[in-house]
Amino acid sequence: MSELQLVDSFPIWKAVLWCFYPMAALVLVELISRALPDDDDDFGGGKMIPTYQPVRAR
Incomplete structure (x- = not known):
């Protein structure tokens, strides 16, 4: 395999910039x-939403 040649058409700073x-x-x-600003509405701790709580059968 031949030695690697330095390519002058693409400078090293452009290679670093692309990285x-x-x-x-x-x-x-x-x-x-x-x-x-974000769109949360939990000023001071938030709310417990019972949607995710299991429903007890009576």
Whole structure:
């Protein structure tokens, strides 16, 4: 096998950028979504919803 040749048409900084930009995009989306208000209605602890409680037969 011949030696690997350095390719000057694609610089190393572009290769590093292509590796890290997807993670940076996900972090940016996470930071933006945390800054926006969420739609929960449990101010101060939440509510117990009896829908998920088992029904007792009498």
